Each structure stands twice: as C-alpha cells, then as structure tokens.
Amino acid sequence: MAVLVIVEFGALWGGIMALPWDTPMGLLTGVLPGAIGGAVAGIASVFADAGAWLADLPTLLSREWIPNQGHRVPGGGWEGTFLGLEPAYAWVIRVAVVYAYAMFTFYWVWRGYMVFRRHYRYADWTPADDMIDRFRGHNWGKFGLVLVMAFVVMAMFAPTISPTTQEQNIMDPYSHNIEYYNDDAGQVMETSVGQANLLSSSKGVQRNFGLWSYDEYDRFHPTGTFTNGKDMFTLTAYGARISLFIGVFASALAGGIALSLALLTAYYKGIVDLATVVASDAFMAMPRLLVLIMLVTVLADHWVANIYSGGFIIAFLFGIWGWMGLWRAVRGPAFQIVENEWVMASKGFGERPWRIVKKHVAPYVIGYLLIYLSMSLGGYIIGAAGLAFLGLGVTAPTPEMGRLIAAGQSLVTTQSWHISIIPGLMISALVLGFNALGDGIRDAIDPKTGGDDAAGEAAAAGGGG
C-alpha cells in the first residue's frame, strides 16, 4: 500500500495542489494585522513550497514514461512516441496503465480491509460490516461506484491521461512549440501549438477532426478537437476535475448545514424546528438556478468570482441553496433516532447535548445523509454545467462541460457533432454513477425501505438544470 501511494504520491499531491489553496491563505493574511499576517503568509508559503515540491516529485505514471506526443518521420514510422508506436496506441497504453494502477490500489485497500476485519480487528462484528456486505451484493450500486471511480481517477490523473498537457494546449498555446512532419515539404518542421490549433479546429463542414483522429500536426485526438482546435479529451478531463470539485464542495457544504440543522432540530424540537422549517421554506421559495444566475452576474467583477476560475463561488452558492431538501430528507430519521432509549440514558447521565448528538445521533443520521448527498451531487454538477452553458460561472479558458456543449450546439447537425455530444455523455454518465451509488448506499444502509422514500429523494435531488 505504502509503496503504491509513494510511487504516485507526486501525482496525487498534484491533484490536491490544483485546488485553490492560496485563496484562504490570502484572505487570512488580508484580515490579520500586519505582523501576524506576514508571519502567517510566511508559514503558508513554506507549506505552498513544500506542496509544490511534493507535486513535482517523480512518479511512476508520468506522461514522460509513455509519451504520445511524437511526430512522423520521413519514410514512415514515428519519433518521440513510446517505442515508436503510433500516438494512439501509446496513449491507450498510458490510460490503461493509469487505470490498472488505480484498480490495483483499490483492490489492495479492499484486501487490506478484509484482512484487518478478519484477523486483526478486536470486534468480531460491527453494523458497518453488514452494510458493506450488502453493498457487495448490490450490482447496480457497484456499477455506480465503478463509474464514479472512473471519473475520480480521470480527474485526479487528468495531466497524465490527457493526450496533451493543459499548459501547452489550453492555457498558453502560443508559448509552446511542436514538431510535425509536413507532407508537402516532406520534412519535419516546427510550429507553435496555437498556430497548429488554428488549423485543427472542428467547425462542421469546412473542417472537422472527429473521434479517434489525427490532425495535420501529427497530434492524436481520442475524442476529436474543439471549435478552436484544442483537444477535446484534455478539455473534458480537466472539466471533470472542476465538475467534481463543484459537486463535492457543494455537497459537503450543503450536507454539513443539513446535518447540523437536523441534529439541532431533532434535539431541541419546538421553536427551533419551526424556525428551521420557515427558513428552509424561505430558501426553497427562491428558484435555485435563478438565484445563482442573479448572484453570479452581480458578483461577476468581485474578487470572489476569480477563485478557481469561478468554480468556488458556484460551488459555494449551490451549497448554500442546497441544504433544504437534504435537511427535510434526514429530519424524519433524526427525530426517530432521538427518541431511542440510549439518547434518554445519556441525557440521564448528564452528558452535554453536543456530545449526545455527536456520539449517539449523528452516526445514524450521516448514513441517511450519504444517500441523499449522492443523489444531489449529480444535481449540482448538472446545475453548474447549465450555468456554464449560459455563459456564467466557470470562466474560460478553464474548461467546463456546459460551455463545451454550448460551443458545439450550432455544430451538432454537422460532422462536428462530437463537440456537444461527448461532454453531454460524460455528464450523464457521471450523474448516473452518483445516482446508482446512492441507490446502492440506500439499500446497504436500510434494506427495509427499499425506495419508498423516493419522494424525499426527489426533493433532495431536484432542481438541477
């Protein structure tokens, strides 16, 4: 296990470092008075340097080991690719290796857990064992888990599995050069990536580079090129990164609010409960997508909108406007759990309310919350994509699936149909994965209900784009 993580530590850390860490630090130093702020900034910069250094560590699965960005040479054959293979095969091998590594790591963790459970754990049995065993027998849930894991790996290893790099192809194409074989001149020439992109664009009838194609600069595009010649697969891989960030961050925020309110209302009942009902009604009365459109437009020039290319503000607002359905869904179970004798007993023991709900109520509520979180996560991803489709939220050049769909909308009837269809399929698969995972978790946690709480589920998941 340790070996597995160490060989890929750099890549994993790179994924973590891709998150907008500098913002909270910048905010902190801005708020604190000068001397302390400076000290904090100094400490933060040490951490940032350490983080960057860790992210740059050599890793087992780097793209340099199995390069696919080569060019043809006169007289046939390829130069600069892995073993002189065609770039398509080199890329397929690299992706296969990454997924094999991910699968192996997953298997190793699973094996380790099973060994721990059978031989080393003090308790013979815990309730969680039953849940995990039920999930193991739930094919639909496992299918969802596989889909979600596939996307998580794709987002985590986006720099490795994309056929070209984000730096070179998306962010700064005119500062990078590539070599290619010019058929007319019959020799290898050099050009800037930006120039090459201009002539590799997919624009319907006049020019199109569809699925599994090479452009004239010997570059391989597994899912074609974008309207401005950028590589679609690279765009979607990095787009998956920001979509997952938005989904997970918004879910964590909404789930956190919903959980604390559920515990609060279940424990104190009465006026607290009534106030929360009114508050949730009030938030629900404002259509979420329209509020987001309003706030995102109003905050467009604000510094908040620049964090993580606008991804942060979207995720934050989805979280703030997402807790109501979740809270309603877990309110019932929370009320039931508080009625149990053990809660009464710990009250009699004189334990503090915070401790009672944390130790004796929260573990059960979290189980229910996970079901609805998994369902609503898809809604956040779809909602963020919908905003990007309208041209709001995540700003260019950072890729977002919704913006890719919008750009391809007018080309969808031409040869360049892939521009709209591929990101749409990706979102559908990702959301389907989360929904299936939610079904699996629900059946694992509570096999009796088996889906008759679908109304709460719909309320929790509803309101996407």
Added chain:
Amino acid sequence: MSRWSYFAKRLVLSIPVILFGTTITFFVIYAGPIDPAYAILGSQATPDKVADIHRQLGMNQPMWEMYFDYIVDMFTFNLGNSWVIRPDLTAYEVIMDFAPRTVLMGAWAVILPLFVGIPLGFYAGLNPNTLGDYTASFGGIIWRAMPNFWLAVLLLLVLSRSEEFLFGFSWESFIYSTPVAGAPDMENIWNFENFLRASKVVIPGAMVLGSASMGNEMRIGRTAFLEARNSNYVEMARAKGLPGRSIVWKHIFRNALIPLVPVITAEAGVLVGGSVLVETVFGINGIGWLFFTAMTSGDLPLAAALMFLFILLLVGLNILQDFLYTIIDPRVGFESN
C-alpha cells in the same frame, strides 16, 4: 390540530417566506457590488445620468427607507419600470408580454409527464419485475441523469433532421408547418388552430422540461403503487371479493397518488429554473429567457421584479400542495404533532 387549522398555519407562515426572498433580492440587486444605475447605463454612464436614475429608483434615500418603499411597492404589485429591454414600458407590461409563452410551455410541461410518467409508473407497479417494468425503470433512470439543456440540444438535432432520424416523419410539416425552434405566435391564442400551432412550437421544450418530472413520477408512482397493492386493506378488499377493477381504482390508485403530490408540485421549481435553459436553447422568448437577459444586459430592476413574481409563484404552489394534501390525505395535521 384539525386539518384546516394546520392549513391556516401554513398559510400564515408563507408571509415571512415571501418577505425573506424579497429582502435577499433587494439587497443583492440594490446593495450588491453592482450599482443598478451603472448597469443600466453601461458605457454611457455620466454622473448626471447616474444621479438621475438614482433619483428615479429612489436610491438617493437612506437604505432603510428605500427598502421599506421597495417592499411596499412589490407587495402592491407596483413593479417599476423596465430600463434596458423595453425602456418605454413598465415592468408589468413587459412581463405580461413575455409570460404567455412560458405559461403555455409550463402547462404542457406539467401535463405531458402527468399523462406519460404516472401511467407508465403504475403499469410498472402493476406488473413488477417484468421486462416492461425493467425497461420503464431503466429508461427513467437514464432520463433523470441527462442534463436538461443537453437533452434540448439533442431533441433539436433530432427534430430539425426528423426525416433522417424518425424514418421519414417530418416534424416541421407535421399537422401545421412550423419552425422547429423559435418563439410561438401568441396572438389569438383562444382560436383552436392558433393554439395548436403555438403548442406545437413549445412542445419540444415542454418535453425536455417535463423530462425530469417524468422520471421521478414514474419511479415514485411505481413504488407507491407497489406499496398500496401489497397493503393489508387491498388484501382485505380482495378477500371481500371486490372486482379487480374496483380495487385498482378505488383502493390502490387514490392512495398511490398521495406521495405523488409533492413530486408534481416540486417540479414547478425545476420548471421555473429550467425554463431559462430550455427557452435559451429553443429560442422561445418567455419569462425565463427574459430574466436571464435582464440580468446579463443590466436591467436589474426588471430582474428584481421577476424574481419577486417567481417567489410568489413557488410559494403559491407550495400552498396549493398543502391544500391538495389536506383534501386527499386525511392524516394531515395528525401526524405533524
């Protein structure tokens, strides 16, 4: 607590709900980082013009006075002016000009899934674990996972080349010759032919908007039906020797409708939000599109008025839901205490 006093309580509680939403809107629009006067004027902003608009919007008063005026204005439906989109008209007139198209589309978006989703769900619930059940359930799951706006793009693709995709069936010349996308003509809508013509233009959008509710209604309809079918009172009715048709309609159907009520009304929220995207894709200039355009072109007062109307609409639907509950489900009011 009796059923009707429960309902009255819900009615009273909706007042702070509306007030909260309106307050948030006020502070976002008038006290947010963007000054509405600058947004309206854009690049032509001069101090004189800005001061003029500030005076007209009442922004030269203290904040609390302005807030009070704003709330009173909104609650008396004095919605103010449109500044950018139609400077010559009041917000009320502009909204009334755009609203019918959305209302027509929304009506279809509620009706279509009602008559497709619920029967399919009940069919699946009546014949559980058959091929038809699996097909319906699986279709619903896939359908639910697809983003609405992407579905709209796909539907537009299929309809605009319907001869190729639908075996020679031409959507454009089906019944009436209409464009595939675009704004429906809302003149003389009460004439049956015009109504059909306009409906045909908005129905693709309505199908997409209703798609999410259709999947949900199907799933929930299926479980509700299954649950009612396996309940004791149905067994009792069967033991009494009631005919199957009477059991299905009198005992199963009515009880299976209860969990469907919140789904149907909750979809209205999706409808209001989703209409922005669907109207954008299909080029229908309804109020969803109007809100988005007002927001992006700087017509903030109009957007604020629209938001107030949306809030009213959602709260009204919530009250309607409670009302339906009170009628259908005799347990309401008892279980809440």
